[in-house]
Amino acid sequence: MRELVLMPFLAAALCAQTDQIRVIAFGAHPDDCDIRASGTAALFAKMGHAVRFVSVTNGDAGHQTMKGVELARRRLGEAKESARRLGIDYQVLDNHDGELLPTLEVRKQIIRQIREWKADVVLAPRPNDYHPDHRYTGVLVQDAAYMVVVPAVTPDVPALRKNPVFLYYEDNFQRPNPFRPDIAVDISDVIDRKIDALDSHVSQFYEWLPWVDGRLNEVPKDPAERKAWLKRNRTRQPGPAARASLVKWYGAERGNAAKYYEAFEICEYGTQPDEARIRQLFPMLGAGPGQ
Numbered sequence: 001m002r003e004l005v006l007m008p009f010l011a012a013a014l015c016a017q018t019d020q021i022r023v024i025a026f027g028a029h030p031d032d033c034d035i036r037a038s039g040t041a042a043l044f045a046k047m048g049h050a051v052r053f054v055s056v057t058n059g060d061a062g063h064q065t066m067k068g069v070e071l072a073r074r075r076l077g078e079a080k081e082s083a084r085r086l087g088i089d090y091q092v093l094d095n096h097d098g099e100l101l102p103t104l105e106v107r108k109q110i111i112r113q114i115r116e117w118k119a120d121v122v123l124a125p126r127p128n129d130y131h132p133d134h135r136y137t138g139v140l141v142q143d144a145a146y147m148v149v150v151p152a153v154t155p156d157v158p159a160l161r162k163n164p165v166f167l168y169y170e171d172n173f174q175r176p177n178p179f180r181p182d183i184a185v186d187i188s189d190v191i192d193r194k195i196d197a198l199d200s201h202v203s204q205f206y207e208w209l210p211w212v213d214g215r216l217n218e219v220p221k222d223p224a225e226r227k228a229w230l231k232r233n234r235t236r237q238p239g240p241a242a243r244a245s246l247v248k249w250y251g252a253e254r255g256n257a258a259k260y261y262e263a264f265e266i267c268e269y270g271t272q273p274d275e276a277r278i279r280q281l282f283p284m285l286g287a288g289p290g291q
């Protein structure tokens with residue numbers, strides 16, 4: 001009897017499993033994915049899809065008073081807390097912060113991560129950035145973009161039969177070419193979830209980053225005020241290109257109303273999605289204007 005009652009739920013769960021979209025996002029440090037994609041991740045998670053964030057370094061250098069194993073351990077705890085708040089998975093690879101290089105060894109780590117997660121979508125930084133760790137994370141993911149389907153490479157994890165769609169996060173760098181917002185996700189409904197995720201990284205947003213910017217005295221002590229401060233300082237309003245992309249994906253009404261967003265550029269490597277495929281992979285975009 002009990003089994004009979006459970007059957008419809010099991011069927012629904014199995015069905016959801018088949019349609020589940022699997023997203024993996026790479027960042028150099030345990031806060032980078034959160035900055036660029038935690039709103040989108042929260043939306044995927046809410047819809048029952050699977051998201052993993054991967055920090056390619058353990059974050060053991062970027063702090064004014066802590067370093068080494070003690071700092072790496074703290075950063076791991078903050079990443080796990082962010083994952084808990086977002087409803088996603090978070091992995092931190094044990095490579096040193098500030099010393100990342102695009103080696104074969106790290107490339108293999110990335111290939112394994114993408115394969116094990118059976119990713120449909122891979123998110124990564126563009127390979128132009130002020131920080132060498134960010135830059136090489138971009139290069140490493142590009143270097144893995146074809147190898148994930150080659151069975152003889154890293155044969156301990158089965159190769160993917162279908163190459164994922166690779167996307168870049170938004171950045172402000174203009175050379176050799178500015179970021180192009182091919183996809184813009186309206187994250188206004190989950191902006192507080194994003195701030196909650198950032199708020200998990202206490203050692204980053206309330207200690208290291210304000211210290212390095214000479215603004216440590218601006219950080220409020222009160223937990224609620226700190227979050228409000230984070231929201232004022234760590235969110236961006238859509239510029240003209242992002243606004244046009246929001247209107248394309250959501251139609252004029254919602255696209256023009258969207259207050260907070262995250263945008264992604266399609267990488268030329270990996271599977272090239274058409275508009276219909278992008279709407280399948282990003283179901284929060286909906287069916288499109290007028291449909």
Ligand SMILES: [Zn+2]
Nearest residue numbers: 028029032134
């Ligand atoms: Zn970083």
